[in-house]
Amino acid sequence: xxxxxxxxxxxxxxxxxxxxxxxxxxxxxxxxxxxxxxxxxxxxxxxxxxxxxxxxxxxxxxxxxxxxxxxxxxxxxxxxxxxxxxxxxxxxxxxxxxxxxxxxxxxxxxxxxxxxxxxxxxxxxxxxxxxxxxxxxxxxxxxxxxxxxxxxxxxxxxxxxxxxxxxxxxxxxxxxxxxxxxxxxxxxxxxxxxxxxxxxxxxxxxxxxxxxxxxxxxxxxx
Numbered sequence: 515x516x517x518x519x520x521x522x523x524x525x526x527x528x529x530x531x532x533x534x535x536x537x538x539x540x541x542x543x544x545x546x547x548x549x550x551x552x553x554x555x556x557x558x559x560x561x562x563x564x565x566x567x568x569x570x571x572x573x574x575x576x577x578x579x580x581x582x583x584x585x586x587x588x589x590x591x592x593x594x595x596x597x598x599x600x601x602x603x604x605x606x607x608x609x610x611x612x613x614x615x616x617x618x619x620x621x622x623x624x625x626x627x628x629x630x631x632x633x634x635x636x637x638x639x640x641x642x643x644x645x646x647x648x649x650x651x652x653x654x655x656x657x658x659x660x661x662x663x664x665x666x667x668x669x670x671x672x673x674x675x676x677x678x679x680x681x682x683x684x685x686x687x688x689x690x691x692x693x694x695x696x697x698x699x700x701x702x703x704x705x706x707x708x709x710x711x712x713x714x715x716x717x718x719x720x721x722x723x724x725x726x727x728x729x730x731x732x733x734x735x736x
Contacts, residue, residue, distance in 0.1 A: 519557045521547050527568045531626035534633050535565055566640050569630075572612070572623045577648045579608035584655060595658035599714050603706065605652055606679065606713075610706050624683045631680030660717060667721050675713050682709060 525547035529538045540561050544551055558564040583604035587596040612624055660668060
C-alpha cells in the first residue's frame with residue numbers, strides 16, 4: 515500500500531479511537547500524519563470515506579476468518595446446525611484474536627470499533643453496505659440454532675449482544691475496575707469463553723411475558 519495512504523489510515527484510526535469520529539477533524543489528522551489536505555482528498559475523497567477505509571482495512575480479513583470458522587463448525591456439525599456457542603465463537607473470536615498482537619495496531623482498532631458502536635449510526639451503515647453476505651450467513655446460523663425464538667426477539671437479543679461486544683471492545687468499564695480493584699484483559703482464551711458463555715445465555719433466556727403478549731397482539735391485528 516502507498517506509504518502516504520498507510521500513514522493517513524494509521525493516524526485516522528488512532529485519532530478516531532481516542533476522540534471519536536465527530537470530534538476528530540481532517541485538520542487534526544493532516545497535522546499528525548504530516549500530509550496535506552490534497553493527499554487526503556486524493557486517496558479518500560471525504561472524512562466519511564476515510565473512516566470506511568479504516569474500518570474495512572482490518573474488518574475484511576476478520577470477516578474472512580469468521581466465515582472460515584463458521585464453515586468449519588458447520589462441517590463438524592455433520593449436516594445439523596452448529597451449536598449456538600459455536601456460531602457466536604465464529605463471529606467473536608477473530609475480533610478478540612486481534613488483541614493478542616498489540617504490535618499490529620489491532621488494539622487501537624478494537625477501541626475504535628467499541629467507540630463507533632456507542633457513537634452513532636456510522637458503523638452499522640458501513641457494515642450493512644459492505645458485509646451483507648457475512649450478516650446473512652450468521653443470521654441464518656443464529657435462526658437455525660434458535661428455531662423457537664421469534665424473529666423480533668432475535669433482533670432484540672442481537673442488539674443487546676452488540677452492546678455487550680461493544681463494551682468489551684472498548685476495554686470494559688473503568689469505573690468497575692476502580693471499584694473492584696481488578697482489571698479486564700482481552701489477551702486470554704478466558705475472555706472469549708466468558709463472552710461466548712454470556713451471550714449464549716442471553717440468547718437462550720426465556721422470552722419475557724410482555725414480549726409474548728406484544729407478539730400475540732401483532733398477530734391478531736394482522
